[in-house]
Each structure stands twice: as C-alpha cells, then as structure tokens.
Amino acid sequence: MTEQELQKLKYPIGTFDCPSNITSEIIESWISILEHFPNRLENLIKNLSDEQLNTPYRPDGWTVRQVIHHLPDSHLHSYVRFKWTLTEDKPVIKPYFEDRWAELFDYEAAPIQTSLLHLRVIHEKLVYLIKGLSEDELNKSFIHPEMQSEVVLKKNIGIYAWHSNHHYAHIENLMKRNNWI
Structure with a gap:
C-alpha cells in the first residue's frame, strides 16, 4: 500500500479545514451534523456482526468496535x-x-450498545448547550497544551462535526470495500 493510499484511509474526508470566517450558517450546519450523527452511525452499523465489528478500518488501525467506543469518550471530552x-x-x-484508551479491554470486547447510548446522550447535551450560546460565549477559548494554541468554542464545534464525519467515513468506507453495504 502506498503512502498516499494509507493517508486516504486515515483521512477519508481530509483533515479539518476551519474557515477563516465562521458564520452563523456554518455553525448551524455543524450543529446539524452533531445533532444527527448518533442516528446516522446507528443506522450505518446496525446490521454488523461481531466479526465485522472486530475488523480494522485500515491496516494498523482501530476496529469498528474501537471506533464506536472512542466516539462518545472523545465527544465527552x-x-x-x-x-x-x-x-x-x-x-x-x-x-x-x-x-x-483504545487498547483497554472494554474498547476491544465490550458490546457497542452502551457506547451508542452514551454517544446519543452526549450529543443531545452538547447540541442543547451549543444552541443556547451567545456570540460572546462562542468566541471564548481554551488552551490546548499539545497544540500550544487557543481553540475558540465555535471552531471546536467544527472540529467535532468533522470528527463525527471522519470516523463515520472510516466505517462506511470499510463496509463498502468489503461489500457489507
């Protein structure tokens, strides 16, 4: 597998590219992604067997099960x-x-239903919170020590909308490659 092919498997929708001007329309579209993501994911994976859930989405990548367990933990953060x-x-x-975290036994063996429920609840709480934020609140920021930068909340909405679509594409592309859908 070439480096380019591996990068396409790692980043099937590309890396997050934040617009320089985050408009209310962009925020609304990101919120819509977050709002509908749990249903989209559940519909995508509802018929997968344990064997399919334990299949990595790329060489040396996480299994579908690990991705599903990762999503609510990441979005809780x-x-x-x-x-x-x-x-x-x-x-x-x-x-x-x-x-x-992905190497812990629960990511590798636990049933996915609890993580799907967790994801649904986290997204309901997150979307409710975001929809109630003022422009001043959306412009508040936190410091991410690994990136040595400030992250504005309105950008963070986009990051997690992208993150949702990013992992959805991992699973969907695997399912297409393996003729599971």
Missing part, C-alpha cells in the same frame, strides 16, 4: 471542554491518550 471554557477564563484543558 469536548463537552467538558465547553463547560470549562464557559465557566473559567481560558482554561488549559487536559488532553488524553486516546490510543491507550
């Missing part, structure tokens, strides 16, 4: 980052080792 940012002055967030 995002939700907490919103809360910190809304209640503190430019908080420094705590990053986590998502690759190590």
Whole structure:
C-alpha cells in the first residue's frame, strides 16, 4: 500500500479545514451534523456482526468496535471542554491518550450498545448547550497544551462535526470495500 493510499484511509474526508470566517450558517450546519450523527452511525452499523465489528478500518488501525467506543469518550471530552471554557477564563484543558484508551479491554470486547447510548446522550447535551450560546460565549477559548494554541468554542464545534464525519467515513468506507453495504 502506498503512502498516499494509507493517508486516504486515515483521512477519508481530509483533515479539518476551519474557515477563516465562521458564520452563523456554518455553525448551524455543524450543529446539524452533531445533532444527527448518533442516528446516522446507528443506522450505518446496525446490521454488523461481531466479526465485522472486530475488523480494522485500515491496516494498523482501530476496529469498528474501537471506533464506536472512542466516539462518545472523545465527544465527552469536548463537552467538558465547553463547560470549562464557559465557566473559567481560558482554561488549559487536559488532553488524553486516546490510543491507550483504545487498547483497554472494554474498547476491544465490550458490546457497542452502551457506547451508542452514551454517544446519543452526549450529543443531545452538547447540541442543547451549543444552541443556547451567545456570540460572546462562542468566541471564548481554551488552551490546548499539545497544540500550544487557543481553540475558540465555535471552531471546536467544527472540529467535532468533522470528527463525527471522519470516523463515520472510516466505517462506511470499510463496509463498502468489503461489500457489507
């Protein structure tokens, strides 16, 4: 497999490219992605067998099961980052080792239903919160120590809308390549 092919498997929709001017229309489209993502994901994977769930989406990549367990954990972190940012002055967030989390036994063996429910609840809470934010609140930011940069909340909405579509594409592309859909 060429490096270009591997990159396409890693980033099937490309990397996140934030517009320089994040308009209310863009935010609304990102919110819509977040709002509908749990249903889209559940509909995509509802007929997968355990064998299919345990299939990596790319060489040396996570299995579908690991991706499904990763999503609510990652998006819970995002939700907490919103809360910190809304209640503190430019908080420094705590990053986590998502690759190590994915190696834990629950990511490799646990049924996906709990993570799907967790994802649904986190997205309902996150979307409800975001829809109620003022322009001033959307412009608040947190510090990401790994990136050594400030992240504005309205950009963070886009990051997680992209993140949702990014992992959806991982699973969907695997299913297409393997003729599961």
